Structures are given as structure tokens and as C-alpha cells.
Amino acid sequence: MNSRLLIALLALALAACSSLKPQPGPEKRYSATELLALRPGDFSWPAMSTAGERAQREAALADIRARIALPPGPERDAALPRLFDLVAQYNLEIDAARPLLLQALPTLAGRDADYQRALLTAARALYVADAEPALQPLLTQLTASKPFAIAAYTLKAANPGYAEFIRDLVPRQFPQWRDDPRLVALMDDVATVRLAQPPxxxxxxxxxxxxxxxxxxxxxxxxxxxxxxxxxxxxxxxxxxxxxxxxxxxxxxxxxxxxxxxxxxxxxxxxxxxxxxxxxxxxxxxxxxxxxxxxxxxxxxxxxxxxxxxxxxxxxxxxxxxxxxxxxxxxxxxxxxxxxxxxxxxxxxxxxxxxxxxxxxxxxxxxxxxxxxxxxxxxxxxxxxxxxxxxxxxxxxxxxxxxxxxxxxxxxxxxxxxxxxxxxxxxxxxxxxxxxx
Structure with a gap:
């Protein structure tokens, strides 16, 4: 079956699963009195029944496998962020999806910041040790602070010895780092001295x-x-x-x-x-x-x-x-x-x-x-x-x-x-x- 058609069919399957959960509507807000009157039996969620949960999981698994099966090219590239979201949520096909992430990492410097963030987040969530060889050279090429910080945290998670490398790189790559809250937090994380927690x-x-x-x-x-x-x-x-x-x-x-x-x-x-x-x-x-x-x-x-x-x-x-x-x-x-x-x-x-x-x-x-x-x-x-x-x-x-x-x-x-x-x-x-x- 054509991969594009398969993805479309799976989207329909997932849409069918939406009947397993209440449809979105105006959000209900509660007063304290209303909240205190509630009981567990007031709530149901059909997707948490055995049948509902199984249908949802099977649709997600089929979606994951369809995305993995896509041939190399723009369509597969576009499918990767959602693929790794599903892999992480359901803990499914982690090994099968790994090569796609490792192939994509060396190319990320040429991608937009949102795409970089999505795949670097997948590296941190799922493939820390495997991603390490690609992350050090990539780190020096990232110009947006959010993906840079994600890559740095992932590199440090793989090997805490990278803290010094990161600490030295941040001021050179981001001279105004003190104005960026993500980089302030990162520099605090790799600092040589940490203050003792107050009482x-x-x-x-x-x-x-x-x-x-x-x-x-x-x-x-x-x-x-x-x-x-x-x-x-x-x-x-x-x-x-x-x-x-x-x-x-x-x-x-x-x-x-x-x-x-x-x-x-x-x-x-x-x-x-x-x-x-x-x-x-x-x-x-x-x-x-x-x-x-x-x-x-x-x-x-x-x-x-x-x-x-x-x-x-x-x-x-x-x-x-x-x-x-x-x-x-x-x-x-x-x-x-x-x-x-x-x-x-x-x-x-x-x-x-x-x-x-x-x-x-x-x-x-x-x-x-x-x-x-x-x-x-x-x-x-x-x-x-x-x-x-x-x-x-x-x-x-x-x-x-x-x-x-x-x-x-x-x-x-x-x-x-x-x-x-x-x-x-x-x-x-x-x-x-x-x-x-």
C-alpha cells in the first residue's frame, strides 16, 4: 500500500478512536462548593475501558509503524516529530525508531528551531547514550537557545564530564546569554559550585x-x-x-x-x-x-x-x-x-x-x-x-x-x-x- 495512503487511513482510524472519549466543548470551571460535592462516580472516560484503551493503543502502534516505514525524504522527515511523541508516550517500537533519529541528528543544523527541538527532545527522552556521538559537533552549530539547551542537557546526561565543555561554549556562542532564561538555567546546571539548599x-x-x-x-x-x-x-x-x-x-x-x-x-x-x-x-x-x-x-x-x-x-x-x-x-x-x-x-x-x-x-x-x-x-x-x-x-x-x-x-x-x-x-x-x- 502507498505510504501516503496508509498514513491517511491511520489518521481516519485515530479519528474513529475519538468516539472513545467525550468531544471537546466549553471548559467547565468549578467553585469550591461544586468541587467538594463531586464523587469519583460522577466521571467516566470510555477510552479507559479495556476495549477503549486497546483500540487507542493499536491505532497508535499502527501509526508508529506506518511512519517508520516511510521511505527517506521530506514526507518521512515531516513525520518524525509525531512519531517520537507516540513512541515516548506508549513506549512502543523504541528500537525500530532509533535509526531514524540517529540518521536525522547530523542534519539538524540546517533545520528550523522547532524541528530541532522536537528531535533533540526525542534524543533526551529515548536515546541519550546513542545520540552522544552526534551531539557534541552539533552543539557548536546550533544558533537558537532552546534547541542548544536541549542538546546540552542531553549531552551532559550522557556524560557529566561535558559540563566544562558546555560551560565554556555558552559565552562564546551566545555572548548575551545572561538575558536568556534557558541559558541562565543551563549555566547554573553546569556550574562548578552549587549553593547548599536553605532550611x-x-x-x-x-x-x-x-x-x-x-x-x-x-x-x-x-x-x-x-x-x-x-x-x-x-x-x-x-x-x-x-x-x-x-x-x-x-x-x-x-x-x-x-x-x-x-x-x-x-x-x-x-x-x-x-x-x-x-x-x-x-x-x-x-x-x-x-x-x-x-x-x-x-x-x-x-x-x-x-x-x-x-x-x-x-x-x-x-x-x-x-x-x-x-x-x-x-x-x-x-x-x-x-x-x-x-x-x-x-x-x-x-x-x-x-x-x-x-x-x-x-x-x-x-x-x-x-x-x-x-x-x-x-x-x-x-x-x-x-x-x-x-x-x-x-x-x-x-x-x-x-x-x-x-x-x-x-x-x-x-x-x-x-x-x-x-x-x-x-x-x-x-x-x-x-x-x-
Whole structure:
């Protein structure tokens, strides 16, 4: 069959699969009262039934194989970005797609920045070691800061010894690098000296702005392990259940690319976000469970960040005003500020309609990484696709109850903890206890 015709037929097959999920419509927004009244049984997602998920996966697999089978030329080149998106999401045909990526890498200097970004992101997500030989010579030819940074991070992931090479190259290739938030973050990542993290107790006790609830998302550096999310109420106390146990449930802040937070589709950046409400997404990988609408600095206006009128314009000093004094000189916690300046947006706190089985055997299983949001697991009925249990709904309702605000206004702090393995309940309790002293 002609490859062009095959791609067209597969597009029709994928369109047919769209009947497995509700069709996009006006987004539903929730008040606190509406959010608190919801129950898991209020939601269903047909694509999460066994039959629906299988049909979706089989269509994706056929699409992947059709793209791999295309002969060399412009049509295959154009098919590669979507190919590697599907390969990474479904963890399918990774070996079969590898040669196409390795053949394309040496040609990227002559491509536009968006195409470079897409394929370099695939190299970081899927083929770090294999891509290393092509990346060092390519790095010296990249003139746009975003693909340059992606290539540099991937090269360093392949061999940390490249940090010095990158550190020396950036000022020569980008003399104005201090004006580019992505390159500022990259240079901090390859710096010879890293500042010690200030006391976490200070960050946990910080008011941010008094009278607003705060989510604390505790993650490991590199994000390859499951984190935990806590809720601090508008009264400054962390939420506990009737038995006095701290509310602390798993949350993943890892993207499929594994890139840092200043890069499009990278991990959730560290730092302070504002929360401006809750809604139901139209993204089929998020599903119907209400998300909490978190916004980065710059993405949100200063007034949105303050939850009130303010004459201030965005500046680093305005961002620092949300941090306790001991944290204001610590560059890692300013990743959210840099990410906002770099144009990142729509990093939401949400559930998932991606099958965890795609990531079986990973260190973060049963997490389902996506494109930089903070994700809580959900359980769906395999027969009907109805929601059975949702950590996302639990989190959103704990936040709504603790905030006591109809508009659900509040804050989110993402911070990395030292150590390895999933963040534990014992670590969270120790941090909360230390902040209360």
C-alpha cells in the first residue's frame, strides 16, 4: 500500500478512536462548593475501558509503524516529530525508531528551531547514550537557545564530564546569554559550585501571602521517583485526617522528556506558582477529573499572582517577595521564575487517563509522565471506563476544604529534596514538624 495512503487511513482510524472519549466543548470551571460535592462516580472516560484503551493503543502502534516505514525524504522527515511523541508516550517500537533519529541528528543544523527541538527532545527522552556521538559537533552549530539547551542537557546526561565543555561554549556562542532564561538555567546546571539548599523548615513555614492555602509538591532531583504532595490550609496548618495523620499522597512531576523546567515539555520547575481556580480539561490525556489551575510567574499577571490589585510589574524582586529571606538567593527555587520568562505555561495539577502499564518497570511506576504537569494517579473501571478512585480528586477537595475560598485562590510550591527513591511519608512528617517549631 502507498505510504501516503496508509498514513491517511491511520489518521481516519485515530479519528474513529475519538468516539472513545467525550468531544471537546466549553471548559467547565468549578467553585469550591461544586468541587467538594463531586464523587469519583460522577466521571467516566470510555477510552479507559479495556476495549477503549486497546483500540487507542493499536491505532497508535499502527501509526508508529506506518511512519517508520516511510521511505527517506521530506514526507518521512515531516513525520518524525509525531512519531517520537507516540513512541515516548506508549513506549512502543523504541528500537525500530532509533535509526531514524540517529540518521536525522547530523542534519539538524540546517533545520528550523522547532524541528530541532522536537528531535533533540526525542534524543533526551529515548536515546541519550546513542545520540552522544552526534551531539557534541552539533552543539557548536546550533544558533537558537532552546534547541542548544536541549542538546546540552542531553549531552551532559550522557556524560557529566561535558559540563566544562558546555560551560565554556555558552559565552562564546551566545555572548548575551545572561538575558536568556534557558541559558541562565543551563549555566547554573553546569556550574562548578552549587549553593547548599536553605532550611526546608523556612520554606514550609513561609506565609507566601497570609490567608491562602498552599500545595507543597516534594520531589527528588531528576524526578525519576515518585514525589509527595501536601496541603497547608489558609490557617497555616498542614491538613491531617481525623486520626491526626498528615495528608501526603503520591504525585509525579516528571515529564516524558526528562528535561529541566525551563524547556518546553520539560519537568515541572521548582519554585512558586499561583493557583487561580479549577476546571475540566479538554486534553484527552488529562481526562475529566477537575484540575487545579496553577500558573507560573509571567504566565500569570502580578495581580493574578497576588490575588488582588497591585501596581507592580514582574521582576525577580517581586518573585522573591513570595519566598522567605533565607531562600531568596537560592537559584534552584527560581526555576519557576525562569520558566515563566522562557514562555512555559499550562503546567496544571491534574489526574491521568494514560495507562500506567506503559511504564511498568520504571522507577516512577505507576506514575504516568506527560509534558511537565503535576500528576496524581486515578483508577478506572476496565469494563465501563467509569472513575473508581482518584488521588487527584482527593487532592483538589483537600485543597478546597483547607482554603475556605469560593474562588479556590492559593499557591503551589514545588521543591526538590535530597536523597533517592520515592519521597516518603516519614520525610514529609519530619519537615512539617520542623516547620511548626
Amino acid at each position: 526546608l523548615a523556612d520554606l514550609f513555614a513561609a506565609p507566601l501571602r497570609p490567608g491562602y492555602p498552599v500545595l507543597y509538591s516534594l520531589q527528588r532531583r531528576g524526578r525519576a521517583d515518585m514525589g509527595l504532595v501536601l496541603v497547608r490550609g489558609a490557617d497555616g496548618r498542614f491538613v491531617r485526617d481525623a486520626g491526626g495523620r498528615l495528608f501526603a499522597q503520591p504525585q509525579l512531576a516528571l515529564s516524558r522528556s526528562g528535561l529541566p523546567g525551563t524547556i518546553t515539555n520539560g519537568n515541572t520547575p521548582q519554585g512558586v506558582f499561583t493557583i487561580v481556580g479549577a476546571g475540566t480539561a479538554t486534553n484527552p490525556n488529562i481526562g475529566p477529573t477537575p484540575y487545579l489551575h496553577s500558573k507560573l510567574p509571567v504566565e500569570a499577571t502580578p495581580a493574578e499572582f497576588e490575588h488582588g490589585e497591585t501596581p507592580a510589574a514582574w521582576s525577580e524582586a517581586v518573585y522573591e517577595s513570595f519566598l522567605p529571606p533565607s531562600w531568596r538567593g537560592f537559584s534552584d527555587i527560581k526555576e519557576a521564575w525562569l520558566a515563566g520568562r522562557a514562555g512555559r505555561d499550562e503546567l496544571l495539577v491534574h489526574g491521568t487517563t494514560i495507562n500506567p502499564a506503559y511504564y511498568a518497570g520504571t522507577s516512577y511506576f505507576p506514575g504516568t509522565p506527560q509534558q511537565g504537569c503535576m500528576i496524581s494517579n486515578e483508577d478506572w473501571d476496565p469494563a465501563t471506563g467509569r472513575l473508581l478512585a482518584s488521588r487527584q480528586l482527593n487532592l483538589a477537595q483537600a485543597y478546597a476544604a483547607a482554603g475556605a475560598r469560593a474562588d479556590l485562590a492559593g499557591y503551589l510550591v514545588v521543591v526538590e529534596l535530597a536523597g533517592q527513591g520515592p519521597v516518603t511519608q516519614a520525610e514529609a512528617r519530619a519537615l512539617v514538624d520542623a516547620a511548626a517549631r
